[in-house]
Amino acid sequence: MKEAQLEQFLHYLATERQLSPHTLNNYSRDLLRFLEFVEEHRLAQWADVSARHVRQFAAQIHRQGLAGKSIQRTLSAVRSFYRFLAREQWVEQNPAEAVQAPKASRKLPNTLDTDQITRLLDIPVSDALSARDLAIMELIYSSGLRVSELVGLDMQNLELAEHSLRVLGKGNKERELPVGRKALQALDRWFDYRDQLADYTQPALFVSSRGGRISVRTVQQRMEYWGKRLGITGRVHPHRLRHSFASHMLESSGDLRAVQELLGHEDISTTQIYTHLDFQHLMQVYSGAHPRAQKKDK
Incomplete structure (x- = not known):
């Protein structure tokens, strides 16, 4: 039953939302990972999933090495899926709504000296x-x-x-x-x-x-x-x-x-x-400005 509902959601994304194949692949991969988690915890229906389960899922994929940005995308897919389930009246609540992913670190380019x-x-x-x-x-x-x-x-x-x-x-x-x-x-x-x-x-x-x-x-x-x-x-x-x-x-x-x-x-x-x-510049500023960091006169 859970797999069939997931397939219906992916079909909805492809036909009604007309998402690109690349985006659909991301949704499919992220939600199959979530389905695997739900099966491991022996939750019979999507409605049995609580916010605590979603937080556990986010923590698990974080431990597995998934980056913050990827976790954000995965939780976004789960939230969208539950909105679809609610629209079809298969669930009453969205357990992923209040769950936030760890903030993605921003990678910046190296400077030119x-x-x-x-x-x-x-x-x-x-x-x-x-x-x-x-x-x-x-x-x-x-x-x-x-x-x-x-x-x-x-x-x-x-x-x-x-x-x-x-x-x-x-x-x-x-x-x-x-x-x-x-x-x-x-x-x-x-x-x-x-x-x-x-x-x-x-x-x-x-x-x-x-x-x-x-x-x-x-x-x-x-x-x-x-x-x-x-x-x-x-x-x-x-x-x-x-x-x-x-x-x-x-x-x-x-x-x-x-x-x-x-x-x-x-x-x-x-x-x-x-x-x-x-750090060297920070130390120079600190040493010159902080009253208890300055060296005593001999």
Whole structure:
């Protein structure tokens, strides 16, 4: 009976919800794992499963090495399945509704150190594409832009005389950012070449070889190309450059609130995730600031 109801749910996902084969495979794998747990605990019907059982199940798959993100997905599948069972009037309650998975740890890209940044931003400019690519990478590192923010920039967003730009971030929130000297120089060089690719009526700051607004995928591909060509360790991509910006700014200034504003984070805890201080720097700050950590004068 339990297997038949599970099959009906998967059929519902495929026909009424029209989920992709990949998503269906995930649902099927996660729910078969749950079915195995239910059978091991000799629960005759889905209605016999309690919230305590679901918590035990989550703990079990956690012990088996399943990552937080995978546990979240599995519990989401169980919750959806019980909503279906309730809709069909096979159960009265959803035992998975209040069960939360352990928070998934966020994996961040490694930063580029200052030597790698110098090598990456010393690319030979010989044509419009290399001039554009250098300006793109300089601007991301200079202002900590998200790649979506970068590709959305128009010419009118730049305030060259003020050394700044206006960017539209997440939630359609606009913020003003400083632009560094090296990035301004790279932009000037890009403007010398830009009319080779784009008509003067094109508002986009950065354009593709066909003259339209550049895409996120093209930016990613070009950065990966330059990373490989210049022998940079690990894959070079926009978020790695943004993360390097944030880390270097925080290491130099120690001003978490300022870095939060520059990155456009709503919550400062997000900035704490994206940035880090090495332990040696923390010890230096502690030793210099804490009254009971300072060495006594001899």
